[in-house]
Amino acid sequence: MFQYLFMKWSLCFLVGLIVSLIGFFNNLAVENIAGLKFEFGWKIVGRSKMAFFVFSASNMILTLFACLITAFIAPAAAGSGIPEVKAYLNGVDAPGILSLRTLFVKVVGSITAVSASLVVGKAGPMVHTGACVASLLSQGGSKKYGLTWKWLRFFKNDRDRRDLVTCGSAAGIAAAFRAPVGGVLFALEEMASWWRSALLWRSFFATAVVAIVLRALIDVCLSGKCGLFGKGGLIMFDVYSANITYHLADIPSVLLLGVMGGILGSFYNFLLEKVLRVYNYINEKGTVYKILLACLISLFTSCLLFGVPWLGTCQPCPPDALEACPTIGRSGNYKKFQCSSGHYNDLASLIFNTNDDAIRNLFSRNTDSEFHASSVLVFFLICCVLSILSYGIVAPVGLFVPVIVTGASYGRFVGMLFGSRPHSSLNHGLYAVLGAASFLGGSMRMTVSLCVILLELTNNLLLLPLIMLVLLISKTVADAFNGNIYDLIMKAKGLPYLEAHAEPYMRQLTVADVLSGPLWTFHGVEKVGTIIHVLRITRHNGFPIVDERSEDDSRVLSGLILRAHLIVLLKRKDAFMSTPVERGGGGAEFSAADFAKRGSGNGDTIDDLQISAEEMEMYVDLRPFTNASPYTVVETMSLAKALVLFRQLGLRHLLVIPKISNVSSLFSCLI
């Protein structure tokens, strides 16, 4: 018991450690690759035509690389990964989702896709990465590649694995945003279908490890040992360390921002879903089409990013600018882009930056005059279009950062419209923060976790009441139109999901109404041939064990046996007996490790078994391997209540038993 607990905490520690290292490496690689690209494109190749060529070619190569490894090595790594992990935690273990291959492609693909200037994020992939790391650790490594640890055998079951994957997804958000509390809340609010208070503590531990390791690594990098990894390396827009003030007079404009953010967010979801459906259609045609689509998107992105800044205005550099102005190349907020010296192009300053830097620019205060309203509007439209078009490509791309950058530009634009009113004490940067909140609320529909993540990003708790207000409003408004973006993606991907609340029609039905037959049951001592036959003709994963009592011919439920355990029994064969009366399993000895849960999709199937005709006639005593206490409901139980039971307890099987019994009944109330 003590060993188990110690191991569990060690695993959480390892998850935190590995996820933070991956997260840091991720950022380091993106900053360096994207940095080199910009340096090369601008500094070395001076002329704009050549610059465009270098820019779009390098983007194309990076995109192609991300798509190729995804399509050929691990197709499950495409997309954000949050819907898949959410479905896993709801009980749907789709094959390959949490494998080592997926992990590898997710990390490398996410780095290259983000470096390719696509408007995609790396937070979603980090969540999937965290889940993969946790799952691999709890399985004791990947058996396929010979990386296994014997001492992790305790955790080869669904429950411990699910708990650890929850911790892993919390650690993923913590590593992506440096938001440890936000990560825990994200896992609680959005990811987990099943939660208990011990999990709160354990995921908190994992994210604490992430926070501390990241802090130590950044301390190392601040001394300049990380190449082009600069201050902006890890997202943290602590641009509001000064006190901000706001008053009741600001509330109406904030309310309006929230309402519009909700409408726009739900519209964003709507468009994204439509585009995803079109892409699904294209992607089904074959791998070549997938790759072509991605290349097309990359080219379109390059053209748009390079062409649109011509619409921007050249503005004189502010005399009191804290940074160099104008600049060319990667760093610096005032981009020269075709302007005369002493001037900068405001649209280029937003576009020719990583998304992180663009968000930092939009959030920054004391820069109210830096951007024109028209430039911010154009940037908003570009982000909107590109992020919707880019999400569906076959590469590990996230949605979090694109939604934040789109929302921030929306908010800043609204702030500029309101900015001229008297008595407004909110600056444009603050509007950008609130805009990001409203867009996130309208699209992702989380509340507490988004609020805490935004607070941890901006590092200013005084913003709390306003962010809360905006989130509540935008979520409420958006809920009137459609669903959470991850749920929409899950539906588009065909992943089933069991909601926590019952639909109204379920109250009218009993469980007996929804039973489908035929039901296959086994006897406590069953013939091998019968088991093989039933396993072949059905796809059920659990079978009730029902015995007849010889005295009065009544039937008794002994328990439930799982398909996976039956296959282990049939494979080992040493529990086979020649006659049904024999007891004790023919002297066979099994340990719990024999029934350990394998990695997803790695278990044996019925087709792997080799059973001779003679063995078919033998018997096996199933009773020692039966779950003798399955959860049951009476057939007249309302379907809604059965759903609550199923979901709240995280069940996979629920036995329905008949209502009538003729024994001297032993009904009783506990407590």
Added chain:
Amino acid sequence: MFQYLFMKWSLCFLVGLIVSLIGFFNNLAVENIAGLKFEFGWKIVGRSKMAFFVFSASNMILTLFACLITAFIAPAAAGSGIPEVKAYLNGVDAPGILSLRTLFVKVVGSITAVSASLVVGKAGPMVHTGACVASLLSQGGSKKYGLTWKWLRFFKNDRDRRDLVTCGSAAGIAAAFRAPVGGVLFALEEMASWWRSALLWRSFFATAVVAIVLRALIDVCLSGKCGLFGKGGLIMFDVYSANITYHLADIPSVLLLGVMGGILGSFYNFLLEKVLRVYNYINEKGTVYKILLACLISLFTSCLLFGVPWLGTCQPCPPDALEACPTIGRSGNYKKFQCSSGHYNDLASLIFNTNDDAIRNLFSRNTDSEFHASSVLVFFLICCVLSILSYGIVAPVGLFVPVIVTGASYGRFVGMLFGSRPHSSLNHGLYAVLGAASFLGGSMRMTVSLCVILLELTNNLLLLPLIMLVLLISKTVADAFNGNIYDLIMKAKGLPYLEAHAEPYMRQLTVADVLSGPLWTFHGVEKVGTIIHVLRITRHNGFPIVDERSEDDSRVLSGLILRAHLIVLLKRKDAFMSTPVERGGGGAEFSAADFAKRGSGNGDTIDDLQISAEEMEMYVDLRPFTNASPYTVVETMSLAKALVLFRQLGLRHLLVIPKISNVSSLFSCLI
């Protein structure tokens, strides 16, 4: 349905609004009463003997008032209230805990007790206040005092009331500490036994309202319209707005702080429990003893607070002090207390302040030379002793702030011991914050919620990794010794509590092993006399309805009926029938409102019924009033699994049914 949702949100809004108003009033009153006391004691009465007399007499009067109203009006309001609310949310509805009387005494008593210079907090009482407000609103006011609202009838059931009480306790913490996110997490982690994601959102809404209302009220007060209510009125120790730095070299001392904090915190719990047991013994002797005990504690507190500063050292005022130095009277951090002019007494500066101000002093940075180590140690001991002695008195007193102030002085003392080491980048104020965290972790054993509350109090997210680390360590260390302080108090108060996890021995038992008889069941159509008889001789709250089928003499479970619903049926009498065959309840019509849940302890009991001998012979059809889908388990179900079912679904009754059935079984697996 829409009306129900709208009402539910409106109620949350009202809870937030009322709780924030009460919280603000609370602070306003404390600041003004305590302020007046100090002004009068020092400024007007110059000499120290007279000052002591005025000080101790005013403390005595305030304490006496708090104790008298508690003892005579609402004894349930004594103590922090958090254990009671926690027990309520676990399913134990002790009488009077959430009544209007309790609310009144809680608010007024808490104000006077805190003003009486006792080392007690007002956060716990705020949680209880929030729960009372929520409960009263969900009941539609107090029937006893004629304050009822008809349109709140939807919420007169256990489930909605429990949800709203959870929101109320979140709002309470939010109002006490201005920590909206911390409040939600506190309700989730510490209070609620039963949680669903909709609740997260709703409690978040309530705390958002609290945050916004408090902010608006403080804006009003900043213009000086609130008497002596100054900057320090609402706890918010935002003393770390500047960037702080810390490095890996600081980790060992932080670890040590956490370990010692855990040991001290659990020792604090141990002492508090022992003292509570002694007090329980004294309090049982009668009201006079209760009052005498409280007066004694008040006198002891006054003597100690007034006597100990003589141990403090007189120090010269720092030439660069930002405040007046030395000062007499209430305000100011440098107290003169018997020192010559130009000097201040460091111990008096800590003691002659409200707890909030003392915490602010201890947390403040750039004051490393303000206090002597010996003074801080003495202050730590005083706080420890006084807070342990004060908690058990018959008045509404909390534990949160005393634990914080004790922990802060402990942390500052440790910081002073470590401070001389080279390479330490942590100042004494930061040590005080971490000390408070370690003491809270060691005593209250929360993690995420305490972390967020401390962050919201100090308003600096950079402290997050260190606070997380300290909390995890101190909780882990303290868990090795004893339990959470609220659980200990609950046990001392005799409140039952159903833990979420099963004890190991439960795995060896089946539910059949723990059934106690005799079980009383009713028929679908039952004789009134039988019902009355059973209700009189038992104290069961639920009864299974079991019918015999005429065809084959088998017994069928039809459902479960509640005692409260039976009493309503028997009281109304119009469902009575003269013969058992009649169907449809004799034309009686009941609406859902008839069965609405009353306020705790206000329902009718069996003794209130007047049934004539003739009516005793009549029949009543119970079937329309039965819960036809009660949750059931088979008798061979493991006790541990049944406990999980009971607790996770928040059940009050669980039916145990026999295993054997002779019907052609309709077993099946859902999904």
